[in-house]
Amino acid sequence: MQRSMLFLVAKGFDIWKTAASMSATRLLHCDGKGTNNKSSSNRMAYEVFLGGSCNPTTWRSEIAIPTLQRLGITYYNPQVSHWGPELIAQEYEAKQTAKVLLFVIDNQTRNSAGIIEAAQLAATRRESLILVIYPYRQGQTILDETVSIQEYCDLMNGLLVLQYLMERQRIPIFESVSIALNCTSKVLREEIHVQDLHADDGIRPIKISFGQNGMDLLMLREIFRSMDINDNGTVNLEEAWIALQSSVKCNVSSMPELLSVVNKSEAYRTLIDDGFLAKKDPTELRINFEQFCALAMESAWRVKSNGVSCENWTNFFVPESEKRDLYVGVIGKDQFWLETTAIPSIESSGLSLYRSSLNEYNVKVLPQELQRMKNSRLILLIVPQHSRGITIMALAAHLIGLRAKLVLCVQTLPEDCLVSGEKLTEQAVKDYNRGRMYLSDYATREGVPVFQNIADALQHAIQLVQHLC
Structure with missing residues (x-):
């Protein structure tokens, strides 16, 4: 591993220095x-x-x-x-x-x-x-x-x-x-x-939907109905916020903090009357289901008082029925390695897994894949030498920032690299290897194991999960 990393960093450093x-x-x-x-x-x-x-x-x-x-x-x-x-x-x-x-x-x-x-x-x-x-x-x-x-x-x-x-x-x-x-x-x-x-x-409007952000509308409907005892179509604002904060595992805000959040929320303010926040007793404020959904999105994005995002993965609760030991993320032709080598090795070790079945990560599959990663004890991501790898590298860096438990295999592109039968230019190889160098350096500084050999990465991931169990 050390020899592979030295090669990667040395080669990446030369590329970085030349570009700089x-x-x-x-x-x-x-x-x-x-x-x-x-x-x-x-x-x-x-x-x-x-x-x-x-x-x-x-x-x-x-x-x-x-x-x-x-x-x-x-x-x-x-x-x-x-x-x-x-x-x-x-x-x-x-x-x-x-x-x-x-x-x-x-x-x-x-x-x-x-x-x-x-x-x-x-x-x-x-x-x-x-x-x-x-x-x-x-x-x-x-x-x-x-x-x-x-x-x-x-x-x-x-x-x-x-x-x-x-x-x-x-x-x-x-x-x-x-x-x-x-x-x-x-x-x-x-x-x-x-x-x-x-x-x-001048900001561009947020385009993400509840479903894309992992917010289940059916779940939100059930939470809303459980609070709407009289079936009048509205619920108490403070009670709604507490219920949502509990569901996304974030700190519960006080009513003054809540009103500040609502006042700053672009998505929420567009759904309320001008005089809504001017009522004398804020504990009497009530919202409908559409406003409740907007508040749900806001609660999922709010930051804890200690500055840690609500999407911090270190303290995320996962039901045992949905939990897996490993998530193995591969793209393209590494699917063959996953089916023939990785899965038999993982299962023979008595471990469970989620597996990607992708040619490439994209915004259509990311919500589901991110949820599977979140429900796994450890994530193994492979950045292969047969792909430009931009998306999976961006995803890996984001996960490291979220403090997800991760193992990486980062393979440098060879000089005569082919991607889906297309030969990359010398400049393109340098550009995409620069990204690999940056990711490897960032991961190493954050204590995330990085390998160039896919078999070594898998074996290390299995050992780590066994230790976690």
């Missing part, structure tokens, strides 16, 4: 007034971290930096003309201390590492992440290479899955850097969370 040294911009970081500060001894906390797509994009130098300088907002710009290893610590510190993480996923690059990092931050920095996405176009070029139909579909699937993971955490998505900068200023100026932004601020 090619990037070009005027400033490393700035105090918002045009003053350079390159001293590593100065541990200034910058207000905004400018993350996401780098070379050849110019959104930082042409739009973001001039705007932030005009507003007097301090920022850290990781896109530099001369990169050196000594900047790794600076960039990490700037990212950790920044009040807002402004990430732009631009269609001029493949964004393998950017999509993975955004998926990770959606789990770990949900209150301060502002994301701009420029979707890919059919027939476009990336670094003078025409994007094939197959690669276009893979790239767009990665973006759609990222959007889904963002919306599960109620993180808004922006369609332009300028609008995102305006909202960045508002978040800083008013000291609010990004979840408190509204449609008037």
Whole structure:
């Protein structure tokens, strides 16, 4: 394992260093007034971290930096003309201390590492992440290479899955850097969370449905009916909130906190009368089923008082009838390995499992697959060398951020890589291996075991589950 990891990190580091040294911009970081500060001894906390797509994009130098300088907002710009290893610590510190993480996923690059990092931050920095996405176009070029139909579909699937993971955490998505900068200023100026932004601020409406977010409408109907004793179509707001908080295993808020949540909820406010919250006795407030469903979505997205997302997987209760020992996530032709090798080995060890039956993860199957993962003691995900792997890598990074128990197999792409019979260019191989390097490095720092050999990964996962049992 150590030998495989050293190879992966070394190869990825070379790729990362080469890409970073090619990037070009005027400033490393700035105090918002045009003053350079390159001293590593100065541990200034910058207000905004400018993350996401780098070379050849110019959104930082042409739009973001001039705007932030005009507003007097301090920022850290990781896109530099001369990169050196000594900047790794600076960039990490700037990212950790920044009040807002402004990430732009631009269609001029493949964004393998950017999509993975955004998926990770959606789990770990949900209150301060502002994301701009420029979707890919059919027939476009990336670094003078025409994007094939197959690669276009893979790239767009990665973006759609990222959007889904963002919306599960109620993180808004922006369609332009300028609008995102305006909202960045508002978040800083008013000291609010990004979840408190509204449609008037220019955010794209949340498209996720109850079913996509794991909210069962039949279950919600039963909860509502159990409280609607007189069958008059309304229930007490405070009692409804307590019931919902209990069902999603989050801390129960007080009535003042609840009213604050309702007042800030864009989805909920659109369903109530203007004078609803002005009633003298808040304990008498009543809501109908449609309002109850909106509140259910809000409760599923709320953050605990200690800053941990309600989707934290470490303390999630799973009924014994639905619990499994292992979830094994594979894509494409690794299904054959799953059927012929993995499942017999798992079952011979006396373990139960959920298994994916997918060519690729997408937003249609993710709700069900995520629930299966949540119901498993351990998750094994395989990032294969026969796939670009954008989606499964983004999913893995998000799960690590949610503190799911995970084992990874991350295989680097060979120089003569074929994906579904299509030969990848040298640049494409470097781009997708950069994502693999980022994921492996992040997983290792978070204590998640990473292997290159699929058999080693499976054996380690089995041993871990046996120890957990």
